[in-house]
Amino acid sequence: MILMIHIAFGVICLLLGILAMSAKKRRGSHTKWGEVYHASYVGVFITAIILSILRWEEIAYLFYVALFSYSFAIYGYLAGKRRWKNWIYHHIRGMLGSYIGAVTALLVNIGDMLPLLNKLPTLWFWFLPTIVGVPIASIVAKKYRRGKKENFNL
Template structure:
């Protein structure tokens, strides 16, 4: 049974139970960690060093975020089931992105980029759906934008990034015009 709502710093907190507040604190820290490391990975050059290190930090933070979200959703069931579903989508997408990166199968760069973007969009969508109505400026927007705005921003950026990768990728040119012969990059 949920305890009554409380107000902290002008923000309404829907549950005052200590276990809820502890997991909410962990959730907030993990969410900020994911926002920063995810943005850092997205903005870093896609090569060894900063990008994969920030990507691993994002993925680990997302695990903590998903675990804390699960506890919070159970404590506030069924009011937050939609947030749990968004969180599950986000962590699943990140898992697909990580596996694509590790396995290096055909088209792995596109799979990795799309999956990690879906994960980050899910992170922002969950935040805006839950907190947008409480925040100045955001509360003035139609609620549908809380759902759509992360995708509206992310999709053109993803298309741009993937098109840049496509134009920078070496093209395969056949050395011999016969089928089954090897190709070389030029």
């Protein structure tokens, strides 16, 4: 049952992350989808911790992936809520970092079942989202640095 809840929260995260990323960066859709994304990430985090403790010998790595990935989510979320200095930069990097973590977890678990990706060595599932996602996150974060994008009205 916990695994099903974990999977449901994970699917919500992956879908709503795309919606939040594609929405205009202002109050409204972006913040609404972002709030639900964060709430579902909390669900993923809690269920991942429970699952990893229950089956530590088999999936201890899940504990560390969850902790690392959610740390990005809470970092990005708090940057947006607390409006730190240069908050947009921190918000984007944190939220995209958390999304990279979610995609990594997905690939580690089902990558060998996906066409084309199943031809890669399993170790690639751990690194491919980071290899692709970090440059994208850096480009997007630089685009929205303070003063460079006026329509970012959260």
